[in-house]
Amino acid sequence: MTDLYLIRNAIRDLTRPKKLLAALALIFAPGLLVYIMRFIKLGNGSGHGHGHTAFNAVDIYSLLSEKVVFGFVMVILALVFCTSVVAQEVENRTIVYLLTRPIPRFRILIVKFLPALAATLITVWLSLVFTAIAAYGFSGIVDSPLTRDLKMAPLGVLAYGSVFLLLTTLLNRPLIYGLLYAFGWETWVPNMPGSFQKLSLMAYLRVLTPHVTSEVQEVDISQAFSSVSQDNISHHMAWVVLAGTIVVSFVLSLYFFSVREYVPRDAE
Amino acid sequence: MIDLQNASRWYGQVIGINDVTCTIGPGLTALLGPNGAGKSTMMKLVTGQLRPTTGKLTVLGEMPFANPKVFRRLGYCPESESSFDDMTGREMVTMLGYMAGIPASVVKGRVTEVIEHVGMTFAADRKIGGYSKGMRQRIKIAQGIIHDPDVLLLDEPLNGLDPVARKEVTAVLHGLAEKGKCVVVSSHILYEVEQMTQNILLMHRGRLMAQGDIYQIRSLIDSHPHRIAITTRDSRRLASLLLEHPFVLSARFDASDDTRLEIETRNPDRFYALFPEIVLEAGLVIDRFYSPDNNLESVFKYLVNE
Numbered sequence: 179m180t181d182l183y184l185i186r187n188a189i190r191d192l193t194r195p196k197k198l199l200a201a202l203a204l205i206f207a208p209g210l211l212v213y214i215m216r217f218i219k220l221g222n223g224s225g226h227g228h229g230h231t232a233f234n235a236v237d238i239y240s241l242l243s244e245k246v247v248f249g250f251v252m253v254i255l256a257l258v259f260c261t262s263v264v265a266q267e268v269e270n271r272t273i274v275y276l277l278t279r280p281i282p283r284f285r286i287l288i289v290k291f292l293p294a295l296a297a298t299l300i301t302v303w304l305s306l307v308f309t310a311i312a313a314y315g316f317s318g319i320v321d322s323p324l325t326r327d328l329k330m331a332p333l334g335v336l337a338y339g340s341v342f343l344l345l346t347t348l349l350n351r352p353l354i355y356g357l358l359y360a361f362g363w364e365t366w367v368p369n370m371p372g373s374f375q376k377l378s379l380m381a382y383l384r385v386l387t388p389h390v391t392s393e394v395q396e397v398d399i400s401q402a403f404s405s406v407s408q409d410n411i412s413h414h415m416a417w418v419v420l421a422g423t424i425v426v427s428f429v430l431s432l433y434f435f436s437v438r439e440y441v442p443r444d445a446e
Numbered sequence: 447m448i449d450l451q452n453a454s455r456w457y458g459q460v461i462g463i464n465d466v467t468c469t470i471g472p473g474l475t476a477l478l479g480p481n482g483a484g485k486s487t488m489m490k491l492v493t494g495q496l497r498p499t500t501g502k503l504t505v506l507g508e509m510p511f512a513n514p515k516v517f518r519r520l521g522y523c524p525e526s527e528s529s530f531d532d533m534t535g536r537e538m539v540t541m542l543g544y545m546a547g548i549p550a551s552v553v554k555g556r557v558t559e560v561i562e563h564v565g566m567t568f569a570a571d572r573k574i575g576g577y578s579k580g581m582r583q584r585i586k587i588a589q590g591i592i593h594d595p596d597v598l599l600l601d602e603p604l605n606g607l608d609p610v611a612r613k614e615v616t617a618v619l620h621g622l623a624e625k626g627k628c629v630v631v632s633s634h635i636l637y638e639v640e641q642m643t644q645n646i647l648l649m650h651r652g653r654l655m656a657q658g659d660i661y662q663i664r665s666l667i668d669s670h671p672h673r674i675a676i677t678t679r680d681s682r683r684l685a686s687l688l689l690e691h692p693f694v695l696s697a698r699f700d701a702s703d704d705t706r707l708e709i710e711t712r713n714p715d716r717f718y719a720l721f722p723e724i725v726l727e728a729g730l731v732i733d734r735f736y737s738p739d740n741n742l743e744s745v746f747k748y749l750v751n752e
Contacts, residue, residue, distance in 0.1 A: 179550050183541040190532055271528035275589065278493050278522045279545035280514035436512060439496050 188293040212312035239313035240389035256338035259294040340427035382416040453501035462487035474623035479649035521595035531575035546593035579606030677734035
């Protein structure tokens with residue numbers, strides 16, 4: 179019953195109107211982008227004849243699922259939901275109630291982490307589904323890479339979620355450091371040449387969810403750099419690194435949460 | 447039940463508590479001190495939220511930090527007003543009751559019982575976010591006693607309570623103390639504590655300055671000169687009348703306000719007993735009468751010889 183109450187409390191917090199609206203926006207935004215791009219491409223292709231290619235479902239889905247769903251929606255949700263597991267309790271000063279109860283601390287962390295993971299995963303899944311429907315239509319989904327992406331999404335959510343969980347158990351302002359990591363480090367490092375990309379979780383995730391386009395169009399300099407050594411990461415290595423990150427981050431989170439002091443700053 | 451041996455806690459360069467040694471047994475004990483004295487730090491140490499930097503601390507024979515064994519028998523009512531604002535009072539107490547290890551079969555009845563005990567039945571099913579300060583205090587006390595702990599710590603529990611609620615909460619705490627529980631209440635208001643218990647721990651700047659019976663400590667303090675400020679239009683006449691008595695040590699006039707007189711006495715009880723008689727016989731009109739020393743800060747100043 180204790181766990182159920184904690185989970186219920188966590189779900190109630192995750193479904194606050196602000197968070198719910200943000201999640202809904204993230205679910206529908208990529209699909210909406212598909213429609214906008216379809217509209218632009220069709221308009222340009224049919225009317226003006228500037229040499230633009232016609233709407234290509236494979237290209238559009240690949241671009242949006244990689245850059246928007248995996249690259250943004252998943253990362254930002256994992257960041258917000260998973261860092262709030264501890265940080266929000268400290269900020270609201272309710273952590274004292276949880277940590278002075280006869281329950282091992284690791285259990286509290288696990289019970290609060292699971293709803294955060296579930297909320298992130300469900301949002302990512304729905305976002306992928308709507309993007310695929312918008313790009314391929316209902317009939318084309320079967321032949322799309324959607325199924326593979328849906329299967330790989332839990333791995334990405336777990337990897338980022340456990341890293342952000344570690345941040346929240348270790349740092350006082352995990353959201354700030356998480357943002358720097360997610361949209362600084364994870365944006366640039368996968369596109370770096372040589373072995374740099376091996377320091378990014380996104381690079382490994384991209385190996386497991388390769389989003390290939392039908393033809394090479396405009397390639398920016400960062401993509402050109404990354405393509406030089408993209409093949410250096412094998413599927414096996416990607417699995418090992420992501421699984422290792424999950425296990426190590428999660429175990430360290432449990433350890434730090436069990437031994438660290440969590441007292442709201444101004445109460446000291 | 448609670449034992450501190452040379453316990454110190456530092457927050458970097460800032461001192462929380464410094465070399466505190468004391469034992470707190472069953473009964474109601476007040477942890478008294480001005481803001482910043484180290485009361486909350488001591489509470490957090492005893493409730494296992496913090497570890498001592500040096501020294502030793504045990505509660506019920508065990509180190510309390512992150513120790514479920516201790517938490518099973520320890521209740522805590524934090525000072526912070528923050529709570530689970532989206533929950534109703536009943537939901538919060540129920541959740542924390544489950545977390546305290548109360549079996550599911552009895553938790554509902556127990557929740558109703560403690561909520562009634564703290565006088566919150568009327569608002570138990572309302573969201574905590576809409577509670578007044580006093581209601582929050584009561585529901586916090588309810589969650590602290592839900593599992594019938596042997597040691598109960600309450601950080602400034604009377605803050606925000608009206609006089610009737612104060613009396614009721616004090617009665618609840620006395621009831622627990624009479625059952626042999628160790629109840630520790632922190633406060634920075636001497637008067638509030640005097641109404642509650644005689645057994646106090648006096649803290650100042652992180653140090654434990656005195657421990658024991660409040661009246662003994664007060665009598666020690668009373669041996670120091672006690673200041674009394676009086677405002678009257680005939681302050682010079684009053685000063686000469688008061689200085690005739692041996693227990694009045696000195697009289698001083700305020701340079702900026704000729705009507706304000708401050709006297710010092712070594713025997714405040716005798717002074718307070720005789721003062722009305724002196725004033726009535728002389729037919730003086732007193733506009734204001736108070737003692738700047740009748741507050742906790744002055745008590746500490748005396749104790750630290752400032």
